[in-house]
Amino acid sequence: MTTQPSGPVGASPAAYAPLQETSPTFVGMPKFPKAARAELANAQQRKNLRHATHTIRTKRGNVVREIDDWEALRVAGADLKDEALTHLGDYLEQLESSLTANGAVVHWARDAQEANRIVLDIVQSKHVDEVVKVKSMVTQEIELNEALEAAGINAWETDLAELIVQLGHDRPSHILVPAIHRNRSEIREIFLREMGQVGRPAPADLTDDPPRLAEAARLHLREKFLRAKVGISGANFAIADTGTLVVVESEGNGRMCLTLPETLISVVGIEKVLPTWEDLGPMLQLLPRSSTGERMNPYTTMWSGVHEGDGPQEVHVVLLDNGRSHVLGDRLGRQALRCIRCSACLNVCPVYERTGGHAYGSVYPGPIGAVLNPQLRGTASDIDKSLPYASSLCGACFDACPVRINIPELLVELRGTVVKNAGNTPESAAMKAAAWVLSDPKRLAVAQRAATTAGRLTGGKPLRSIPGLGAWTNARDVPSPPKESFRQWWARERGKGDGR
Ligand code: SF4
Numbered sequence: 001m002t003t004q005p006s007g008p009v010g011a012s013p014a015a016y017a018p019l020q021e022t023s024p025t026f027v028g029m030p031k032f033p034k035a036a037r038a039e040l041a042n043a044q045q046r047k048n049l050r051h052a053t054h055t056i057r058t059k060r061g062n063v064v065r066e067i068d069d070w071e072a073l074r075v076a077g078a079d080l081k082d083e084a085l086t087h088l089g090d091y092l093e094q095l096e097s098s099l100t101a102n103g104a105v106v107h108w109a110r111d112a113q114e115a116n117r118i119v120l121d122i123v124q125s126k127h128v129d130e131v132v133k134v135k136s137m138v139t140q141e142i143e144l145n146e147a148l149e150a151a152g153i154n155a156w157e158t159d160l161a162e163l164i165v166q167l168g169h170d171r172p173s174h175i176l177v178p179a180i181h182r183n184r185s186e187i188r189e190i191f192l193r194e195m196g197q198v199g200r201p202a203p204a205d206l207t208d209d210p211p212r213l214a215e216a217a218r219l220h221l222r223e224k225f226l227r228a229k230v231g232i233s234g235a236n237f238a239i240a241d242t243g244t245l246v247v248v249e250s251e252g253n254g255r256m257c258l259t260l261p262e263t264l265i266s267v268v269g270i271e272k273v274l275p276t277w278e279d280l281g282p283m284l285q286l287l288p289r290s291s292t293g294e295r296m297n298p299y300t301t302m303w304s305g306v307h308e309g310d311g312p313q314e315v316h317v318v319l320l321d322n323g324r325s326h327v328l329g330d331r332l333g334r335q336a337l338r339c340i341r342c343s344a345c346l347n348v349c350p351v352y353e354r355t356g357g358h359a360y361g362s363v364y365p366g367p368i369g370a371v372l373n374p375q376l377r378g379t380a381s382d383i384d385k386s387l388p389y390a391s392s393l394c395g396a397c398f399d400a401c402p403v404r405i406n407i408p409e410l411l412v413e414l415r416g417t418v419v420k421n422a423g424n425t426p427e428s429a430a431m432k433a434a435a436w437v438l439s440d441p442k443r444l445a446v447a448q449r450a451a452t453t454a455g456r457l458t459g460g461k462p463l464r465s466i467p468g469l470g471a472w473t474n475a476r477d478v479p480s481p482p483k484e485s486f487r488q489w490w491a492r493e494r495g496k497g498d499g500r
Contacts, residue, residue, distance in 0.1 A: 039356050092273060104316065105317070112142035130156060132230075138269045141269075159178075159249070184208035237283060271324055290340075351391055388414035
């Protein structure tokens, strides 16, 4: 075992530097406000996103309301993830032992580079130039496809939405529905244009009917499943006591990836550990309801090492840290590691609904991306500094989260970290000045008199721009100060005091 989750408890993740390189795929992404402005101009995307998020949101609400004790279930989910995180080192060692006893080979990877190297070595040892993949956020996080491609190996995504993103030379925009920003006619065009370049072409008479699109994808992928010698996956859960990995999905393509190839490589973030088999019970109720609005997900595939004559005969599991130990070291921030990637927080977020996922500059978009990226990568880059502000702090994400991650609390904490690390800025100077004025009643009275004089001069009109505060006033008007302060009104109406 080369990696231990051993960040000093109580320290802020920002204290560690550098945590993790900003993804090469997203290098050059502007900070959130600029990227969001560009995305907001895409009216078609906004329409696609609104339709999709509202549909899933309604379905989720209906199935959650069916459960009388949903809140108790959320608490149970949060508690068992906390138990796993509190004793993560012990459970990881138990997981390693169980997997090894089951015939799997366990590898430990400190970071993306190490994980990619391990996977590449295994794939190259099989002398193949292609692999099939089940949708996996962690392999996107480490940019495994790009690493394989650089070595001349094609990694075929087999999840329908991932296939659309890959064929469209695009980036994922949602945790669960990576192609959420595309509508049916755009998907038809991508299939017609691209499928023939990398395998079986789409039928020439393809329409934008969902069953016809799904059929074209199925035929295209079937060829790849049947000839692939190596499959690559992530895992939704990793059970320590039995050494079982679990993938939940809707299409069955994942199950083909997990069972057909001779060799299976699973890359798993260390936070995916659950202590016991029984812990799966609450998780398999919370996850499908929160993600797709279903009572049960259609396919749950579990594998525990090698089984002679059945499924892959060589199984590798890469346990990945990549910044997670640092998050674990922060008592408040570690709750983000409870995340089961259900995407419920994205589907209720008013900011995500309008900007989509690309503006977050990572495979982790939406509210959870706004906290997880700066936690995993640190707040050194412009984009990671801006993400904690990509929220209205309305709290809808906390209400929706099945494992009770208090995302608004984490966002406020991260904003504090960003401000503290920024040192002296015009904003911090303004805040210090405000604190100085507000800490003394006499100073406050003088400031109020000055403000009411300004209010009389502007005639109650809103202020469109204030010199030095361009970042604020570019996006919003500042109300004009009132012509009379409350103190002045009190003195005039009640005749007591001097209105100061
Ligand atoms: S933060 Fe909560 S709601 Fe958002 S993806 Fe993770 S588990 Fe789901």
